[in-house]
Amino acid sequence: MMTLAPTLPETRDPRGFGALVALHEGREVAFPLTSVRVRTEIAGDCARTVVEQSFANPLGAVLEAVHLFPLPEDGAVVDLELCVGDRVIRAEHRERKDAERVFAEAREQGHKAGLLTAERADIHTLRVTNLPPGESVRVRIVVVERLETIDGETRWRFPTVIPPRYLPGTATGHDGVGVLPNTDAVPDASRLQPPMRLAGGTPLDLEVHVAGPIAGVRSSLHAIRLDLDDGGMRLAPSATSTCDRDFVLAFKTRTAAVALHAWTDGKFTLVRVEPPIVARHVVPRDAVFVVDISGSMSGEKMVAAKRALTTALHGLSPGDRFALIAFDDHLERFRPELVVYDDAALTAADKWIDALHPRGGTEMLPALQAAFDGETPEGRVRTVLFVTDGQSQDEERLVAAVANRRRVARLFTLGIDTAVNGSLMKRLARVGGGVAELCAPSDDIEGVVARIEARFGSPVATEVVVSGGVAARPDAQTLFTGRPASFLVEGAPSVIAVTANTATGSVALSIVPARSSLPLGPLWARERITWLEDRLTLRPHEEEALRPEILATSLAHGVLSRFTALVVVDRATRTDGKPVEVVQPAELPAGWSESFRGAPPPSPPPGASGGGGMMRSVVVGAVGAIRSLAMAAPMPKKAKGRARLDAMEMEMEMEMEMARAPAPPMMAAAPSGAAREERAMADAKPADPASALARSQGADGSYGSDARRTAAAVLALILLGSTRSAGVRQRTVAKAFAWLELHAPAQARVVLTFLDRAEAGQAVAVDDVVRAFIDAGTEGALLRSVIDVTRG
Amino acid sequence: MKSLLHHREARFDLDGLCAAAAEALRGVQTGDARTSDTPDARLVRYYQSLGLVDRPLAYAGRSAVYGYRHLLQIVAVKSAQAAGASLAQIQRALPGRTTAELEAAAVDEADVPPQAKPRALVTVELARGVLVTLDPELVDVDQVLASLTLAFPGGRS
Numbered sequence: 001m002m003t004l005a006p007t008l009p010e011t012r013d014p015r016g017f018g019a020l021v022a023l024h025e026g027r028e029v030a031f032p033l034t035s036v037r038v039r040t041e042i043a044g045d046c047a048r049t050v051v052e053q054s055f056a057n058p059l060g061a062v063l064e065a066v067h068l069f070p071l072p073e074d075g076a077v078v079d080l081e082l083c084v085g086d087r088v089i090r091a092e093h094r095e096r097k098d099a100e101r102v103f104a105e106a107r108e109q110g111h112k113a114g115l116l117t118a119e120r121a122d123i124h125t126l127r128v129t130n131l132p133p134g135e136s137v138r139v140r141i142v143v144v145e146r147l148e149t150i151d152g153e154t155r156w157r158f159p160t161v162i163p164p165r166y167l168p169g170t171a172t173g174h175d176g177v178g179v180l181p182n183t184d185a186v187p188d189a190s191r192l193q194p195p196m197r198l199a200g201g202t203p204l205d206l207e208v209h210v211a212g213p214i215a216g217v218r219s220s221l222h223a224i225r226l227d228l229d230d231g232g233m234r235l236a237p238s239a240t241s242t243c244d245r246d247f248v249l250a251f252k253t254r255t256a257a258v259a260l261h262a263w264t265d266g267k268f269t270l271v272r273v274e275p276p277i278v279a280r281h282v283v284p285r286d287a288v289f290v291v292d293i294s295g296s297m298s299g300e301k302m303v304a305a306k307r308a309l310t311t312a313l314h315g316l317s318p319g320d321r322f323a324l325i326a327f328d329d330h331l332e333r334f335r336p337e338l339v340v341y342d343d344a345a346l347t348a349a350d351k352w353i354d355a356l357h358p359r360g361g362t363e364m365l366p367a368l369q370a371a372f373d374g375e376t377p378e379g380r381v382r383t384v385l386f387v388t389d390g391q392s393q394d395e396e397r398l399v400a401a402v403a404n405r406r407r408v409a410r411l412f413t414l415g416i417d418t419a420v421n422g423s424l425m426k427r428l429a430r431v432g433g434g435v436a437e438l439c440a441p442s443d444d445i446e447g448v449v450a451r452i453e454a455r456f457g458s459p460v461a462t463e464v465v466v467s468g469g470v471a472a473r474p475d476a477q478t479l480f481t482g483r484p485a486s487f488l489v490e491g492a493p494s495v496i497a498v499t500a501n502t503a504t505g506s507v508a509l510s511i512v513p514a515r516s517s518l519p520l521g522p523l524w525a526r527e528r529i530t531w532l533e534d535r536l537t538l539r540p541h542e543e544e545a546l547r548p549e550i551l552a553t554s555l556a557h558g559v560l561s562r563f564t565a566l567v568v569v570d571r572a573t574r575t576d577g578k579p580v581e582v583v584q585p586a587e588l589p590a591g592w593s594e595s596f597r598g599a600p601p602p603s604p605p606p607g608a609s610g611g612g613g614m615m616r617s618v619v620v621g622a623v624g625a626i627r628s629l630a631m632a633a634p635m636p637k638k639a640k641g642r643a644r645l646d647a648m649e650m651e652m653e654m655e656m657e658m659a660r661a662p663a664p665p666m667m668a669a670a671p672s673g674a675a676r677e678e679r680a681m682a683d684a685k686p687a688d689p690a691s692a693l694a695r696s697q698g699a700d701g702s703y704g705s706d707a708r709r710t711a712a713a714v715l716a717l718i719l720l721g722s723t724r725s726a727g728v729r730q731r732t733v734a735k736a737f738a739w740l741e742l743h744a745p746a747q748a749r750v751v752l753t754f755l756d757r758a759e760a761g762q763a764v765a766v767d768d769v770v771r772a773f774i775d776a777g778t779e780g781a782l783l784r785s786v787i788d789v790t791r792g
Numbered sequence: 793m794k795s796l797l798h799h800r801e802a803r804f805d806l807d808g809l810c811a812a813a814a815e816a817l818r819g820v821q822t823g824d825a826r827t828s829d830t831p832d833a834r835l836v837r838y839y840q841s842l843g844l845v846d847r848p849l850a851y852a853g854r855s856a857v858y859g860y861r862h863l864l865q866i867v868a869v870k871s872a873q874a875a876g877a878s879l880a881q882i883q884r885a886l887p888g889r890t891t892a893e894l895e896a897a898a899v900d901e902a903d904v905p906p907q908a909k910p911r912a913l914v915t916v917e918l919a920r921g922v923l924v925t926l927d928p929e930l931v932d933v934d935q936v937l938a939s940l941t942l943a944f945p946g947g948r949s
Contacts, residue, residue, distance in 0.1 A: 030884035059888045135891075164841070173851045179841045181856065195843030199880035541830040583887045585843055 029428035030058060030200070032128075033584045034067035034136065036243055038158065038206040044253075045147045045154055045272075046518055049075070055128050056136035060418045064107070064129040064579035066177050068194040068586070069243075070159035071371075072145050076526035077560035078141035082114045082128075082568040087298065091116070091568035095551060099565035103127065105358040106580065112570040114139055115481040118560050119191045120395065121530065122423040125177065130575045144522050150437075151451060151482040153216070153250045160204055160243035163419045163589045164196055164596060166294060166362035166392045179581050185365075186393045193393065197585035198597055201242030208235045208249055216252040216777050244587040262513035264492040268520035269469060269513050271487040271496050275460045275479040276507070283458055284380045285320045286338055288409070289313065291353075292388035294328040298593040300441040302358050304416050305387045308690075309353050311449040312385055314694050315731035316341045319700065321380075324349060327367035328360035340372075342699045350695070362392045365401060372405035382409035383456050386428065390421030398424070399537050405432040410434040412452055416441055419589035431534060433469060435483055441591060446691060451730045455480035458629070461507070462499040468493035472527035488524040525557030533562070690720045694732040701735030707744030710736050714751045715769050723758045747754040796867065796895070800860050803849070806833050813866040831866050842879070844869050844886055851944040864894040871897065 037052040051071070057063040071077065079092035094102070096117060106113035107129045115127045116139075128137060147154050169183030176182075176191030183189055210217075211232040219235070226233055235249065261272040289309055297305060309324070316322060320341045324334035334352045339345045369385070376382040391414075392398075402411055411432025417423035420438045429436035435455060439448050461479040465471075469491030477485040479500065489496070497510040529550055536546045547563060554561035588596055694715050696703065702710040714736045722729035724737060737755065742747035758764050796816055804812060813831040839845040847866045848856035865886070872882045889897075 006947075031887075061888065061890070063888065170854055171851070171856065172854060174847045174856070177847075179843060179847070190847070193841075196841055198842065198883050200884075580888045580890070583843055585883065600834055 002066070004608070026140070031202075032056065032063060032131075032582055033067055033198075033202050033586055034145075035203045035205065038204065038247075040156070040158070040206075040208045041211070042147070042156060042208060043211040043518070045149060046523070047145050047147055047156055049143045049145075051143065051144045052138055053126065053141070054136060054138045055131060057133050059580060059582070060133055062133070062579040063131040063579045064127060064574050064581045065131065065584060066581060067126045067128075067584045068119075068162060068178060068192070069124055069126070070122045070162050071141070071143055072126055072156075072158060073426060074526065074530070075143040076081070076522040077118070077124070077141060077144040077566070078145050078558055079140075080114065080116050080566040081140040082112070082225040082487075082570060083138040083140065084573065087570070087572070089568050089570055091566040093555065093564060093566050096563050097564045099338070099567035102567045102569065103129070103565075106569040106571075108743070110574040110576060112137065112193060112573050112575075114566075114568045114617050116141065116566040118558065118562050118564075119176075119188065120423060120562075121427075121533070122159065122193055126767075129579050130573075131579070132164065132575045132605070145526075146486065146488075146523050149484050152715060153252055156208070156249045156423060158206070158247040159419060159422065160245065160247065160418050161586050161589055161594070162192070162194055163389075163391055163417070163421075163586075164296070165193060166394075167193070167298070167423070168361070168363055168365070168392070168394050168491075174361065177581075179583075180393070186395075187396055189393050195583055195585040196597065197587050201244055201587045204237075204241040204243050206237055206241065206247055210249075210251060212237070212253065213657060214253055215252045217249070218251070219247070219249050242450050242587060246422075252554050260496075260498060260510045260511045262496045262507050263516035263518075263520075264513040265516050265518060265520045266492050267490070268524045269489045269492055269496060269524070270520055271466050271489060271498065271511075271515070272478075273464060273479065273485045273487075273498055273500070273509075275481055275484060276502065282317065285316070285456070286376050286380050286382040286409075287312075287316055287322045287456070288322060288325065288338075288382065288384045289322065290325045290327070290330075290367050290371045290384060290386045290388075291356065292357050292362060292364070292367075293326045293332075293358045294391075295359055296362065296389055296391045296592070296596075297358040298595070300591055301389055301416050302356070304439075304441040304443075304445045306353055306356060306447050307451050308387050308414055310350060310695060311446045312453060313346070313349055313353070314697060315449070315453045316699075317731075317735060318699060322349070324352060325367055325373075327357050327365045327368055328358070330360065331366055331370060333370070346699050362388075362394075364388070364392050364394055364398055368377075368398060368401055368411075369405075371411075372402075372408045376408065381458065383434070384409050384411045384432070385452065385456075386411060386413045388413070388415065388425075389417040390415050390424045391417070392421070392424070395424050395427065396537050398428050399431055399534070402428050403538050404532075406433055412456065413437070414448065414452065415439070416445070417589065418560065418591045427534065431538070433478060435480055444690075444728070446694075447728045450730060451482060453731050458503075462503045464498065464500040467497045469496065469497075472524045473531040488520065490524060505675070516694045521557050522559050525553050525559040528553050529559065529561045546745065690717060690722065690729050690732075693717060694729050697732055697736065701737075701739035702743070703736070705743075707740065707747045710740055711744070711747035711751050714740070715754060717765055717768065718754050718758050719766060723755060727758055756770075796860070796863060799863055802860055802863070804858045804863070805838060805852075805855050808835060809856070809862055809866070811864050813870070816863070816867050817870050831870065836866065839866065839869060842883055844879075844883060861891050861894070864891065868894050868897050 030046075032055045033053060034056045035054045037054075038049060040047055040049040043784045049072075053067065055065045055067075057065075082089045082091070091114065092099070092102075094454040099115060099117075103115040110130055112130045114129075114137075115125075115356075117125050126139060130140060131137060147156050149155070166188060167180045167183060167189050169185030171181035171183055172187070174181045174190045175676070176188070178190050178193040179195050180189050180193045182313050185701060205327075209232060214233060217226065217233065217235070226235060237247070254438075258392045259274050259276065261270075261274075289312060291305055291309055293302070313322065313324075318341065321338040322341055322345075323338050326332040326722070334349055339349075356559075368384075371384045371386070409432075411428060412434035413425040413432075413436045415421060415436065418440055422436075422438055424440060425436040437448050437452055439445065459480050462476070464477045464479055464485055466487045466489060469489035472488040472490070474681075479485050492513065495510050495512055499506060499508045499510065499565050501507075532546055532550045532553070536543060536550070537545075550561050551563045553559075560566060588594075589595045693716060697713070698704065701710075703713050714733055715730050717727075717733050717736075720726045720729070722733050724730055724734045727733070733755075737748065737751060737785075741753060754764050754769065798811060802812070810833060817831070836845060840847070845862055848862075849859050850857045868886065868889075869879075869882055872885075873879070877885075909926045
């Protein structure tokens with residue numbers, strides 16, 4: 001059979017670009033990065049991860065693939081290998097400019113080559129050059145890190161994507177491969193932001209092996225599969241994943257918590273100090289809450305942030321003062337000054353928080369400055385809680401600004417995202433003297449806030465220092481409840497001594513370090529480099545001394561830093577032709593509004609965004625629960641009226657909103673669409689009675705200044721799992737009980753028997769509570785309210 | 793559409809780049825109601841954020857300097873959209889294109905009306921089961937058929 005195709009003369013395809021597109025349709029691989037494989041071994045609180053990135057050339061020309069990607073911000077990159085077919089070539093670790101020169105020469109000579117550089121603690125750039133059409137290579141990167149322990153849980157967070165981040169300032173140049181220019185505010189911004197991918201994703205093949213007996217495993221994002229395997233566990237996402245979110249793994253080890261641990265490998269020593277359990281020392285607080293309402297917070301993040309703020313606000317005590325600051329590219333304050341915590345302020349603040357609505361850019365600096373503004377009188381402490389997704393490129397300026405204001409207040413950061421900016425959140429908390437909490441919008445945000453609150457007022461120990469060797473981070477550390485402090489010390493002293501100041505005086509402990517088979521050098525070096533880089537941010541004039549020290553530490557321990565690079569050259573192969581550079585686009589993180597993929601709208605019509613005119617997002621669940629309490633127990637007229645009013649207002653607003661929005665064009669509709677989305681999410685959350693109880697509590701800790709209702713609320717909270725010292729609602733319980741002790745000693749005595757039992761770890765059942773009420777001759781109506789509330 | 797070749801050595805600021813692209817695309821139906829018709833600064837920044845338009849050549853003070861390749865990239869994206877391609881498809885196909893490829897694509901596509909007429913192809917049965925399809929724009933149909941007929945005597949009715 002004869003087939004005939006006319007010989008095409010060398011001519012332009014008349015279908016032009018459409019044909020280029022058509023050619024690529026149905027092709028599996030359009031971008032150079034074809035897959036990412038992650039294998040992690042976790043032993044104790046250390047992790048070793050091998051990240052293998054596969055690149056293929058889908059073009060007709062020689063390719064240079066550029067990949068901007070994140071690695072764990074506390075990780076030490078210790079090795080890189082280039083795999084070409086069966087051959088494995090190991091990289092050299094050199095000063096960055098030498099490595100760049102070696103790479104440029106290899107490119108010139110047509111050799112395959114790879115270059116890994118660090119732009120920030122988390123953001124890295126990998127270049128792979130001279131990849132001929134149709135060929136593929138793999139690059140293996142080895143990262144070691146020490147894991148954080150939070151409330152007895154060891155956590156490993158592996159980021160897989162750099163989200164689109166806001167860039168402040170005026171453009172000044174563009175020397176990096178990223179899609180944003182350098183600006184006067186962020187001089188290295190052009191190295192940080194990959195293009196955004198519009199469709200599809202890079203398959204992620206991730207597997208973690210945790211050695212030793214572990215318990216209480218959870219993964220906040222992907223579903224996971226558990227296979228028991230010689231005492232340890234193997235975990236992997238159960239479904240197909242792509243690089244669009246952080247992978248977070250948390251587990252508990254079965255080792256008993258002791259005050260002091262130390263291990264040594266003979267050259268370096270790791271010391272871990274557990275916070276002592278001390279009575280909460282209550283100091284009147286000036287609490288400043290700063291919340292990010294920029295566009296990237298749209299959707300479930302905003303719902304979570306509001307819930308976090310409300311929970312934190314209701315956790316304050318009588319005598320405290322508070323301020324609320326919301327920011328996008330403008331600053332909004334609840335009140336110009338700090339407000340005394342009372343019922344009126346609380347009600348107004350709840351409304352103000354409900355009405356917040358995400359929109360513009362992410363100008364963090366003025367908001368943080370405002371949070372530290374003004375004087376805090378003697379005898380009060382100021383704390384700042386910064387609630388954000390952290391999606392700004394602005395890092396050095398913010399770190400410097402917070403460090404310079406450290407003596408005014410402690411800064412606690414709460415990062416909420418599926419791909420949170422852990423580097424920024426942790427650095428700000430570190431220089432701000434507080435701690436960072438990172439969570440996904442789907443996490444139990446109220447539980448997270450309860451943990452922050454437990455640490456808020458005052459640390460359990462300050463001026464924690466070790467002696468017996470040079471600590472990588474020589475500054476004294478601060479200990480907060482549930483957050484052990486770690487020191488990496490150069491040297492292997494026979495005894496490690498730790499001293500600290502607590503409310504009851506100074507404490508000295510010592511320990512003989514145990515032997516460790518794990519080499520601690522890279523971890524020490526990574527922590528040292530982090531400390532030196534923080535110093536460089538705070539004291540740019542010391543660069544001449546600090547730069548060489550970072551470089552020397554980096555090279556001596558084989559740990560990548562901003563001033564070094566890993567370079568690998570395959571001298572066995574040669575290609576011709578200048579390679580074409582393609583920068584791998586990054587996915588939009590999971591859960592982000594699809595509007596991020598589209599072109600930004602021209603400019604919002606005046607008055608269209610935010611402000612008092614926008615509808616409020618009302619948590620219907622909470623209203624419902626308050627109502628059920630109101631029906632069972634007598635409730636003061638004011639509060640009863642409020643619950644009804646909220647529900648009515650909401651219905652009216654919904655109607656008005658529908659009438660107000662006559663099918664606007666797609667782009668302009670985005671903000672109100674997002675608001676609807678948020679409300680739908682808030683509505684979808686089932687009514688949590690404990691949350692409703694926390695929210696309806698008065699500023700003085702009581703429920704309508706009514707002893708019986710207050711006692712009922714405390715008993716209900718005990719049945720729901722909170723006591724004065726444990727559970728998500730411990731602040732609510734503590735405040736209500738304190739009020740009872742002062743105003744209603746009889747009820748306080750009844751409640752105390754249950755509190756004592758629950759706090760001693762004994763079970764408290766509904767029946768017991770019922771009996772107690774009958775014994776005390778209390779009315780049945782009150783009983784029903786307790787039961788109603790617990791059954792939600 | 794006018795040729796873009798005269799811009800080969802051009803240097804633009806952002807506004808100049810947008811103006812040149814708008815001029816090149818004049819008369820070309822480049823989008824539906826949802827996509828912006830005229831390239832403006834906002835759209836160029838958006839294309840940059842997708843990796844469809846290269847980083848600027850340089851900065852003159854605080855203003856970015858663009859050139860011919862940037863112009864071609866914008867025109868290519870708009871032309872491909874006019875031909876019915878989605879931005880996601882364009883993003884898969886555009887990176888790594890040489891200036892010559894962009895030149896061909898941008899110029900030709902903009903010349904073609906949005907709904908390009910199907911090409912008139914000639915199909916001839918040379919022998920039983922042997923069909924030949926020829927494109928008159930690419931080959932001289934009569935000449936090819938004449939030589940083919942010699943190879944398949946009697947096949948052509």
